[in-house]
Amino acid sequence: MTLANMREQGVRGLAVYCLNHSCRHHTVVNVDRYPHEVEVPSFGRRLKCSKCGGKRVDVRPNWKEASPVQDWRGRPVMPSED
Template sequence: MTAYPQKITFGEMREIGTRDVLVYCRDPKCGHRMTFNADCWPDDMRLSDIEPDFVCVACGKRGADLRPKFSQAHIGAG
């Protein structure tokens, strides 16, 4: 069984202003990634709680790396 580091909860993610997650395949040779809206998961669930359940549609490997999708920073004139 693969150990997944404990990550923030979906509620904590929403508190910092993001509602979407980036989902990356765990296989470094694959590199497949997708973006999902996270509104379907409860506030007290951690991103790491569901990582083992994902199966990559490109390579079939089980397990994913989920990260909050932050807005792009706007650098320059303001």
């Protein structure tokens, strides 16, 4: 998936999770300044944990930012948490 694909779905940030079992830190990184053609997995090689310094991180789109999915009537498919 590219940043362009991700942005088309209303997502502008990446969720980054530290894979160090003694740390497990996570954060959301805004990637607005990067070009559309950049692949999401490529950020895993570029980032390290800001808490423990580990380079083993999992990177994925922050789907919590995505636009709600609607059915054919324009109603939300999943109820909101509000």
